Amino acid sequence: MQFLNSIIEIFIVELITFIIIIGQIKVENRVVNLENKAMSYLGKLSFGIYVYHPLIILVLSRFLTINEIYSSNELIYTFGIFILTILFTLLVSHLSYYKFEKNFLKLKHKFSVIKSTNDISDVH
Known part of the structure; x- marks a missing residue:
């Protein structure tokens, strides 16, 4: 059954x-429109989803063994x-974004590079 679950x-x-x-190939007739609030929200959480998802899988696999919660239907x-x-994963990513990552994103403008107009190579 493990093999079948992996395939599914x-x-x-x-x-x-x-x-x-x-869905993104034709701009005027998209099958899936990614320009909406739900996708924007997931975009904000994407870094947390990427980082925390493997950890969530590990933690859940340690705590939820088949013997503890196994029902008669393995598919369910x-x-x-x-x-x-x-x-x-979404919960942890949400908490991470609003309690941790957002603070770092506010600092981003302090470290941006501003090109000077008095560049030496511009002097003739």
Whole structure:
């Protein structure tokens, strides 16, 4: 069943990726419009999602063993773990963005490079 779950998971990711890529080819008739509040919000959380998702998977796999919560239907169990992983990843990423990352983003303008108009190479 582990092998089947891996195939299903890979297929879901590939299908979503395919839909998004194909949907962006024609600008006027997009299949998936990424210009909305939900995608903007996920864009803000994307760094946290990238960083924390593997950690969430590790933590959940340590705490939620098959023997503890296993139901009679392994597919329902797998789907439940999948949903829990996504929810916890979004929660941790949200907290990280608004409590930690946002403070660093405010400092970004202090470290930007400003080109001087008195560049030596401009003098003739």
